[in-house]
Amino acid sequence: MRKTKWFDFRNFLYNSSSTSSMKPRPIAAYSFVPFSPVAMLDPTILTIGGVVLGIAFIEQILSRWGVIDLADQFEKVMRFILPVTFYGALFYFFATFMF
Template identity: 70%
Template sequence: MRKTKGFTFRNIFRHPPKISLTRPRLFKAYSFVPFSPFAMLDPNILILGSIVLGIAIVERILERWGVIDLVDQFSKVMCFILPVTFYSALIYFFATFIF
């Protein structure tokens, strides 16, 4: 038969912890969230912005020509289209931006 050796709780945890033999390695940390202003040059966002800008320019030209009824209709439509376009472009930008 083998002889069983007993350990007490104090004997096990009395000794100070051993010094680690491995040295901590130095490593370079890189950011995984690169933000570049060139990310705003997405073709879809540029197309949406140019369409809205073009409609605004056409509205100003019609105002100078004196076609106030048509300008009034444009302004009623643009009050709905501009916020919808802005928020949809913002959601699209953050949905396609790689974080």
């Protein structure tokens, strides 16, 4: 229990106290943004993204060269691989990231 201090009103109003009556308490501050965008430069995520972009680039080249059948096969594969890769990389990022 704290000890109560009594002050005369005139002394309180005209004489500022040199010491604080309350001790400062440490405040635990937490950040709402726990990660830096630099953390996205993980080599594993960059490698996975590079492979996916490379396959998409090859598909575009094949369609420009007129090899439509092979480009369609790449498209069917990419329709499955892109969402799986995205969610896998997202899971990997949050599983290995130190909060």
